[in-house]
Amino acid sequence: MEDILKKNGLSITESRKKILDLFTQSEGALAHADIENHTTAGFDRVTVYRTLQTFVEKGIIHQIPTIDNSVLYALCKQACGGGHHHDDHVHFICAQCGQTICLDDVLVPEVKLPRGFKPAQSSMTVTGTCKNCRD
Amino acid sequence: MEDILKKNGLSITESRKKILDLFTQSEGALAHADIENHTTAGFDRVTVYRTLQTFVEKGIIHQIPTIDNSVLYALCKQACGGGHHHDDHVHFICAQCGQTICLDDVLVPEVKLPRGFKPAQSSMTVTGTCKNCRD
DNA sequence: ACAATTTTTGCAATAATGTTGCAAAAATTA
DNA sequence: TAATTTTTGCAACATTATTGCAAAAATTGT
Numbered sequence: 001m002e003d004i005l006k007k008n009g010l011s012i013t014e015s016r017k018k019i020l021d022l023f024t025q026s027e028g029a030l031a032h033a034d035i036e037n038h039t040t041a042g043f044d045r046v047t048v049y050r051t052l053q054t055f056v057e058k059g060i061i062h063q064i065p066t067i068d069n070s071v072l073y074a075l076c077k078q079a080c081g082g083g084h085h086h087d088d089h090v091h092f093i094c095a096q097c098g099q100t101i102c103l104d105d106v107l108v109p110e111v112k113l114p115r116g117f118k119p120a121q122s123s124m125t126v127t128g129t130c131k132n133c134r135d
Numbered sequence: 136m137e138d139i140l141k142k143n144g145l146s147i148t149e150s151r152k153k154i155l156d157l158f159t160q161s162e163g164a165l166a167h168a169d170i171e172n173h174t175t176a177g178f179d180r181v182t183v184y185r186t187l188q189t190f191v192e193k194g195i196i197h198q199i200p201t202i203d204n205s206v207l208y209a210l211c212k213q214a215c216g217g218g219h220h221h222d223d224h225v226h227f228i229c230a231q232c233g234q235t236i237c238l239d240d241v242l243v244p245e246v247k248l249p250r251g252f253k254p255a256q257s258s259m260t261v262t263g264t265c266k267n268c269r270d
Numbered sequence: 271a272c273a274a275t276t277t278t279t280g281c282a283a284t285a286a287t288g289t290t291g292c293a294a295a296a297a298t299t300a
Numbered sequence: 301t302a303a304t305t306t307t308t309g310c311a312a313c314a315t316t317a318t319t320g321c322a323a324a325a326a327t328t329g330t
Contacts, residue, residue: 010277011276011277011278011325011326011327012326012327013277013278013279013325013326014279014325015278015279016278032316032317033316043279043280044279044280044281045280045316045317046279046280046281046317046318046319047278047279047280049316049317049318050278050279051278063202065200065201065202065260066200067198067200067206067258068206069204069205069206069287069288070204071202071203071204090246090248092248092252095255103248103249103252105249106246106247106248106249108246108259109244109246111225111241111243111244111259111261112241113225113227113238113241113261113263114238114240114241114266115266116265116266116269117227117238117261117263117264117265117266118263118264118269119261119262119263120230120261120262120263120264121261121262121263122259122260122261122262123202123259123260123261124243124246124257124258124259124260125200125257125258125259126246126248126252126254126255126256126257126258127254127255127256127257128248128252128253128254128255128256129252129253129255130251130252131249131250131251131252134251134253145306146296146297146298146305146306146307147297147298148296148297148306148307148308149296149308150307150308151307167287167288168286168287178308178309179308179309179310180287180288180309181288181289181290181308181309181310182307182308182309184287184288184289185307185308186307204316204317
């Protein structure tokens, strides 16, 4: 766990270790509020903001846009370099349980854009019912 | 312009007409702040919130999720019924000018999900350089 | 292991963003 | 045009995010 921090040139601190733990322990993506309100956590709001920001910059976690004006964060499975995310997989949001899951094996397909548009990065989100919520 | 409101069973008011105007006049998508800060507008923050919400419910505009924790709004080209958006096109965000454009002709492709996942709706966003920002 | 340096944290203050209740104003209905 | 319904704007409040700065913790060099 600490090696992830070390590898990215970050100081090893309690908050960073705990927040990183939360991510590895949770199956889905986490919102800022999930971390802040976590009972066992107990660090300042500001620290959470700054830690998440640092992690994104270092490529440890990536952001997932959602329609409801909240940003989710999830661990980058592949090694993402500083600022350069290989965030090329599809995200799945379950309408039932609300969990957001990285489908690391499902890549975002390419699309043909109209003349003049030059693509750099794509992201795709699918909503529906997840594995666990189906009987 | 007013017929759009009438068609959706909404009272014809100054704010609704003006906000609808803004959307038709702007090529790209608009953020809440874009509307609120618009010089010629001049209505209350709350009115903007409520108007946008009403328009989304009626299917006049649709929301576009962005990575930076802000929601953009854009006109629905096809007729979207109450709550049911045919929001199946790709959105393009220009890294240069920051504008978000609905590529109404580019449909979100289907992807094969892992066993157990049942899709309901998909959204896709491509970032890059838009038509106008290329020389 | 310890002192010096750098980084991180937490607090306070502030800003930005979003929500709710309610009375006045405007729009629709009849 | 009067009665009814809907919408607006204000005020108050709630939530979410940002910044400066001193104290605390972590790292570095010896």
